[in-house]
Amino acid sequence: MRTLVWFRGKDLRVADHAPLRAALDTAKNGRGSLIPLFVLDDYFFAPEAARRIPFRMQFLVESLRSLAANLEHLGSRLVVVGGSSVEEVPRLAKLWGVDRVVAQSWVAPVGRARDRLVMQGLEVPLELHDTETLCRPGRLRTGAGDPFSVFTPFARAFARDIEVDAPIPAPRSLPPLPADVRTRSTAIPTLESLGITHNPRVQPGGERNARERLKRWLAGDAKDYDELRNRMDLDGTSRLGADLKFGTLSPRTVWNAVDRRLRELSPDALRVYQSELLWREFAHHSLFDRPSLLRTPFRENWRKFPWLHDEGGWSAWVEGRTGYPIVDASARQLLATGFVHNRARMISASFLTKHLLIDFRRGESHYFDWLTDGDWASNDMGWQWSAGCGCDAQPWFRIFNPVTQGEKFDPEGEYVRTWVPELARMPAKYIHSPWDAPPDVLATAGVRLGTNYPRPIVLHETARQRFLATAKRHLG
Numbered sequence: 001m002r003t004l005v006w007f008r009g010k011d012l013r014v015a016d017h018a019p020l021r022a023a024l025d026t027a028k029n030g031r032g033s034l035i036p037l038f039v040l041d042d043y044f045f046a047p048e049a050a051r052r053i054p055f056r057m058q059f060l061v062e063s064l065r066s067l068a069a070n071l072e073h074l075g076s077r078l079v080v081v082g083g084s085s086v087e088e089v090p091r092l093a094k095l096w097g098v099d100r101v102v103a104q105s106w107v108a109p110v111g112r113a114r115d116r117l118v119m120q121g122l123e124v125p126l127e128l129h130d131t132e133t134l135c136r137p138g139r140l141r142t143g144a145g146d147p148f149s150v151f152t153p154f155a156r157a158f159a160r161d162i163e164v165d166a167p168i169p170a171p172r173s174l175p176p177l178p179a180d181v182r183t184r185s186t187a188i189p190t191l192e193s194l195g196i197t198h199n200p201r202v203q204p205g206g207e208r209n210a211r212e213r214l215k216r217w218l219a220g221d222a223k224d225y226d227e228l229r230n231r232m233d234l235d236g237t238s239r240l241g242a243d244l245k246f247g248t249l250s251p252r253t254v255w256n257a258v259d260r261r262l263r264e265l266s267p268d269a270l271r272v273y274q275s276e277l278l279w280r281e282f283a284h285h286s287l288f289d290r291p292s293l294l295r296t297p298f299r300e301n302w303r304k305f306p307w308l309h310d311e312g313g314w315s316a317w318v319e320g321r322t323g324y325p326i327v328d329a330s331a332r333q334l335l336a337t338g339f340v341h342n343r344a345r346m347i348s349a350s351f352l353t354k355h356l357l358i359d360f361r362r363g364e365s366h367y368f369d370w371l372t373d374g375d376w377a378s379n380d381m382g383w384q385w386s387a388g389c390g391c392d393a394q395p396w397f398r399i400f401n402p403v404t405q406g407e408k409f410d411p412e413g414e415y416v417r418t419w420v421p422e423l424a425r426m427p428a429k430y431i432h433s434p435w436d437a438p439p440d441v442l443a444t445a446g447v448r449l450g451t452n453y454p455r456p457i458v459l460h461e462t463a464r465q466r467f468l469a470t471a472k473r474h475l476g
């Protein structure tokens with residue numbers, strides 16, 4: 001049996017890789033072989049497409065290199081080709097005479113559409129393993145047989161029906177690439193060749209780095225996750241978003257590792273962390289059942305919401321010049337590092353959609369371009385939740401106050417000081433509302449409102465009333 005193991009960017013690892021294991025199981029004792037393949041699909045790797053997502057591309061390229069090195073270390077080799085997966089996979093499967101193609105399935109509609117076309121082109125089976133999530137999307141259903149649209153019953157059904165398997169260990173060795181597989185392997189592109197400048201502040205990709213991140217976090221802040229996770233000034237979360245997105249760690253590896261470490265040590269932290277992993281699961285299952293979510297709000301009465309075309313507000317939000325320090329800090333952290341703390345994402349998304357009345361899809365697309373963990377399912381869920389139009393969303397009439405949120409979750413103002421250096425010398429008391437500071441405090445801190453740091457582009461109370469009136473009129 002000859003198997004083509006098609007790696008597709010959401011599974012960039014050798015440990016707990018179900019398709020690789022399936023291929024290995026049938027290639028044992030020298031009777032079969034396996035061919036690891038990655039297609040540099042133009043959809044992502046054409047330079048103009050790659051440059052749109054510079055931080056994710058950096059993480060992806062590093063993770064690909066690490067995958068290639070790991071496969072080589074195990075005795076095989078990653079064959080890398082350019083072009084379109086829809087053409088290349090069937091062509092190579094035929095050329096190399098493979099008996100089947102194995103891969104991890106994708107939840108995102110773009111991947112499912114690609115797989116349908118690849119299946120049509122293949123003369124052998126495409127065997128897909130549903131390991132992007134903890135359990136197969138579509139598996140959990142309400143009593144009426146429908147997809148869940150509320151998180152809590154979804155999480156309850158998960159707890160009741162799903163046993164998360166132990167991860168599959170990495171293979172100890174792999175059979176060598178068959179001698180007749182002669183296609184010239186293309187080099188993994190360099191960032192320079194894609195026109196992207198390496199950003200040292202983006203977390204490094206690759207399976208080994210992912211494992212080290214997980215290990216470090218488990219040994220450090222994990223036990224206090226339930227307390228620290230909302231603090232924007234602390235580095236208390238796991239920072240595994242991009243690893244889960246690109247599959248440098250599988251979700252069940254993370255689930256089991258956290259379980260092992262925290263079960264005795266800190267059950268509260270374990271419960272809260274696993275609940276976050278279930279939000280990821282919920283987002284993926286929701287998108288699987290409702291691919292149209294990437295285009296339209298979940299709630300029908302939001303479909304014609306009268307969003308504003310406020311270009312000034314949009315650029316201020318993107319560039320971190322709204323005059324609300326916590327919103328500006330998150331905008332600048334995103335553009336500088338590709339990461340934003342979850343609480344800051346929520347505040348920022350709420351500000352864009354509610355204070356500025358700008359369509360959540362614009363914010364979603366901006367985040368998708370710049371987040372290293374930018375992911376169709378979780379990003380869409382985060383945006384629709386924040387706007388109030390999604391599955392189990394924040395009620396639309398709940399509007400974050402960026403000042404009190406800042407005071408609560410960045411109490412000393414350290415998050416703001418890091419990302420808005422103009423305010424670095426403001427005392428904590430005024431850092432989230434510099435317009436309230438007396439003139440002498442502003443002067444001592446070197447802050448000249450309207451000159452070196454903007455005044456608020458909208459007043460919180462006015463913006464709040466405007467949103468409530470608009471939403472009430474439209475949503476009834």
Ligand SMILES: Cc1cc2nc3c(=O)[nH]c(=O)nc-3n(C[C@H](O)[C@H](O)[C@H](O)COP(=O)(O)OP(=O)(O)OC[C@H]3O[C@@H](n4cnc5c(N)ncnc54)[C@H](O)[C@@H]3O)c2cc1C
Pocket residue numbers: 229237238239240241242244245276277279280281283340341342343345346349367371373374375376378379380381382383386
């Ligand atoms: C507007 C908005 C946009 C978002 N966009 C994305 C995105 O593109 N990709 C993404 O992975 N997450 C997204 N999230 C969810 C969340 O902010 C990130 O998963 C989290 O900040 C990643 O950091 P971490 O790994 O340190 O998280 P941790 O707090 O350590 O959480 C562990 C893991 O659980 C998952 N997780 C945690 N919270 C959520 C959540 N609310 N929804 C879904 N999964 C979650 C992630 O995989 C995360 O890595 C978004 C949230 C909002 C409000």
